[in-house]
Amino acid sequence: MSKVKVAECLLVQVWKRQLVEKGRMVTDSGERLQVIYPGRENKDSGPDFIGAIISTADGVLLRGDVELHSRAGDWKSHGHNRDPSYNDVILQVVWDGDRAAELQSGKKVPTLSLRHCLKGSLDDVRYWADLPMVPSGPCYNAGQRLGDSEMGRLLDEAGEERFRLKTGHFAEAMGKRLPSQVLFEGIMGALGYSKNKEFFEELARCLPLAVLEGFCLGKPPQEQVKVLKALLLGRAGLLVVGGDGELERIWSCLGDGEAMDSSLWRVFRVRPENHPARRLVGAAYLLARFAEAGLSERVLQLVGQARPGTSWLDSSFMVSAPEPCSGSECSLIGQGRAREIVINIILP
DNA sequence: TGCCTACCTCTATCTGTGGT
DNA sequence: ACCACAGATAGAGGTAGGCA
Structure with missing residues (x-):
């Protein structure tokens, strides 16, 4: 046969x-x-x-x-x-x-x-x-069944409910940990994208904001960035990927605790620009930017200067690469990711 | 006939850009 | 300011050809 x-x-x-x-x-x-x-x-x-x-x-x-x-x-x-x-x-x-x-x-x-x-x-x-599988669930064919205005109302309601849930989640977390630490974990989670979210959050718990800010005290901005890069990449087990000899020396002097297993990071279908090591470098620049005033204090200031829309806040969370990559400038934290941070973490 | 290898295509997610 | 779309990425699947 x-x-x-x-x-x-x-x-x-x-x-x-x-x-x-x-x-x-x-x-x-x-x-x-x-x-x-x-x-x-x-x-x-x-x-x-x-x-x-x-x-x-x-x-x-x-x-x-x-x-x-x-x-x-x-x-x-x-x-x-x-x-x-x-x-x-x-x-x-x-x-x-x-x-x-x-x-x-x-x-x-x-x-x-x-x-x-x-x-x-x-x-x-x-x-x-x-044969198509019979779709199920409450959303199936909802657009046709409900009409535009009802759909719009439902989506508005769902959006507000999502915002309330996020607010509640942060409020609960702030009952157990310092508000600044909760904010830090949220930002780190957002930088991990869907695939590495939990590992970024774990890293933020292993390396609390207070510890990182403590290492930055009294140092000039460039030195702060170096220390933060060494600590974040070192603890993540990604120093080889994103660091150099100097960062390794800083990590061996300041780092305490075991580095995470680098094979844990999920890089399948992740563009080089989104590699965890690159996002951690972005996090280092972001933290150094807020280190002097304190992350939560500076964020509260920014939100206090409220203007309509979110773009004025986006720019505060964008980080450009210090040197152009592949002949063109690219971001460590681009506008899209900065906006996700503002909408999902800062505003709630 | 079965196994191995090389090459091409498909896929999901994210960024950057240009149009409205 | 917002939205749509192109481009980039790399593992997995599909296919063809060579070899024992």
């Missing part, structure tokens, strides 16, 4: 919609499986489905990730056997093949071939997989 090639995107649909004969799901090692939950589809780096729940023949529940491939050999050719982010995989699902997948941790996980357990023919499955 000639081999049929099946694209991975079709396998994703088959797995997501579970277009399989439940009783015929048997792995390469002969174990019968039952899928309780196929997992959440992941379009980022890492396994294709996150948080799947699978029951084995003897009723044991396995929770973990699922990786899909056209061929069993793709596991190795894609380098997943060397990538620790695949260590939570509990099952490899392929169209054809019966080779177990070896994780970076050394553990082996079973492989399930969909070819032997498809619900109907391949053509049937292709037809079902092409």
Whole structure:
């Protein structure tokens, strides 16, 4: 029989919609499986489905990730056997093949071939997989159902509710920590973008604002920037990426505590301009700018000088690179990011 | 026939720029 | 001031060709 090639995107649909004969799901090692939950589809780096729940023949529940491939050999050719982010995989699902997948941790996980357990023919499955999934949720078709004015009112309400939630979150945090520290953690979180937000916040907790401001006391601005860069990059474990010999010397003199594991930082699909090391340098310039008056005091002053719009505040949080990169000037913190900081952190 | 490699395309997120 | 869009990025997927 000639081999049929099946694209991975079709396998994703088959797995997501579970277009399989439940009783015929048997792995390469002969174990019968039952899928309780196929997992959440992941379009980022890492396994294709996150948080799947699978029951084995003897009723044991396995929770973990699922990786899909056209061929069993793709596991190795894609380098997943060397990538620790695949260590939570509990099952490899392929169209054809019966080779177990070896994780970076050394553990082996079973492989399930969909070819032997498809619900109907391949053509049937292709037809079902092409059908749009029925959208659900309260937002589906809302624009048509509600009309422009009602939609506008709802969006205004949602925006105000979002603002109130943020305000409440900051107020609660300020009950436990100093307002200036809460502000610092918020700004750092915003500089981490969606992918490194929690690591930036953790860094802000490891290196509290009071400690950083203490190191800046009595130093000229340029010296403050150097010290802040060394401390932030050193603690983040990113000195090699963004620093130089002088910064390493400062970090070895002033830094106490262990540096974070540099492999924790997520850089998948992150442009070089958005690399955590670059944003930490931006944070160093920003903190040095506010160091003399104190971060929270200076921010309160700025907000007190309120004028309509937010652009007058944006510029206070923008940081230009001291030297042009790639022949053209680029920012360490651009207008877009500065505006996010103002809207999501400063104003609430 | 199966495996490996190289090359091309696709994708999601963010910045910068130009138009309104 | 705001919005839309182009451009940049790099891992993953798709495909073709070579080799045993």
